[in-house]
Each structure stands twice: as structure tokens, then as C-alpha cells.
Amino acid sequence: MAMILFHGEPTGPSLTALAALFESGLEAQLRPVDLGLAERHGGAIPLGFEVSYSVEGEGPVLLVGDEPLVDSVFIGCALDDMAPHSDLRPKAPYARWEMMAWCRWVIERLAPGAAALANIAWTTPQLAALDDATFEAMIAPIEADDLRERWVQTRAGMLSDEHRAASEARVHEATKKIDDRLADRDWIMGAFSLADLESYAWIAPMRDLLPAAFEGKPRLAAWLARVATRPSVQRALAQARTSEPAHGFAPGPEINRWG
Numbered sequence: 001m002a003m004i005l006f007h008g009e010p011t012g013p014s015l016t017a018l019a020a021l022f023e024s025g026l027e028a029q030l031r032p033v034d035l036g037l038a039e040r041h042g043g044a045i046p047l048g049f050e051v052s053y054s055v056e057g058e059g060p061v062l063l064v065g066d067e068p069l070v071d072s073v074f075i076g077c078a079l080d081d082m083a084p085h086s087d088l089r090p091k092a093p094y095a096r097w098e099m100m101a102w103c104r105w106v107i108e109r110l111a112p113g114a115a116a117l118a119n120i121a122w123t124t125p126q127l128a129a130l131d132d133a134t135f136e137a138m139i140a141p142i143e144a145d146d147l148r149e150r151w152v153q154t155r156a157g158m159l160s161d162e163h164r165a166a167s168e169a170r171v172h173e174a175t176k177k178i179d180d181r182l183a184d185r186d187w188i189m190g191a192f193s194l195a196d197l198e199s200y201a202w203i204a205p206m207r208d209l210l211p212a213a214f215e216g217k218p219r220l221a222a223w224l225a226r227v228a229t230r231p232s233v234q235r236a237l238a239q240a241r242t243s244e245p246a247h248g249f250a251p252g253p254e255i256n257r258w259g
Helices: 012-024 072-082 093-128 132-139 145-156 161-184 194-208 218-228 231-237
Strands: 003-007 029-032 061-064 067-070
Touching (some): 012 093, 012 231, 061 072, 067 072, 093 145, 093 161, 093 194, 161 194
Parallel strands (some): 003 029
């Protein structure tokens, strides 16, 4: 069945989806879109409830036949199911649960904080440079009210001190969690998996924003280097269209829930 992967710059969820596709060995047409300028809503991608209200925010879309799939981890799971020799998920039930639980932690704890910090640093200046009419026309097709509001907040540079501190704390928590996990293994689940792709996709860009979170963590540093040299990740990074692809963020996972 023909597949098309609509993706942004190879960072965050788009990096996960691209690398998962290349790990799977499946064929798909690659369609780059500028997620940071809301091109996902410009009519090129078939929309529907799942796309318009994706919990991932402005992430990649995998079109399988006429069916659009969203959210990078679940795109990876679908690719793993479709590919006859893919090993992106462990086969044993407990190990598979453990990997999905880890990915959920990344999605719900790390990703919202990383997205908030990345957007205020890199997306806000880009959006602030647009005139009001251009910006309003750009976000007008966005169906979900809360996502459209996140675009408005991102353009305005709205990030409270409390929210910034909570976001930074999530990054520090993640770097420690990954470094601790690697005490007796090379990959997060023992064997390379979606957990490595999703964790790397969100944590690697934070090196430019919170270098202190990475200090004194040699296992984390070695793991980052291993993931970066993985052929699938190298191929994903080669899809970049800008000089700083790690900075190519757009409003991401819901940022209003902190627990």
C-alpha cells in the first residue's frame, strides 16, 4: 500500500517518524512541510479528527492509503507492525509494556517541557516577524481551538516563570533518568527501540538550551553519540532543509498539564 510521510525538520516528533520509517525498511514518499509556519493545515495533508486534534500538536502525518496516522510513537508502532523484519518494539509482553510506558513518560513529561522551551527560543522570533494579517491567515485553517491558541501564545512569547522552571525541571529529570537507565546497557530497553528514537528526538535539541542538564553524565553523552550515528538517524537528519534543523520546532504537546 502506498504511503506518504509528511514531516517537518528532523527534530522532535518528525525525527522519530523519519528514523522509524528508515529502521522499518518500508518505502514511503517523503513530503517535507514547514510545521513552524502551520503548513500542515494548508490543504496538502488530508485532515480529520485524529490529525486536527492530535495530542502531539504540530507533528508528522503518515498517510497509508487514504488513512492518516499521527503521533510519532504510534506512527513508529504502525510501521513496526507493517514491516516483516522490524524490531522497533520488544516482542516479550512485559518488555513491550515497559517500552511503551517509557515512551508515554517522554510524551507526557519531557516533550511538553522541551517543546515549550524550544518554541520560546526558536519559533517565537520567526512568528513575531510576521505581520498580523499574515499570521492570522496562517492559523485560520486550524480546527482545534486550543492548538490555535497555542500558536497565538507562541507568537506572543508567552511563557510564565513558573512554566519555564517546570519545563527546565523536566529536561533535567529526563537527562538523569536516561543516564541512570544506561548504567548497565547501551540502549534504553537493552536492544535499540522506539524508546531510543523518541527520547533522542526530544532531548538532543535541549543541549543548545540547557547544557547544564547534560554535564557530568558520561553515559548519556555516549548514548547521544550512538543514536546520532545510527544509519536511520543519519538518513533522517539528511532530510534537513535548514542550517539548524534541531531548532525546527512548532507548537507541540499540550503544555497546560503539569503534575
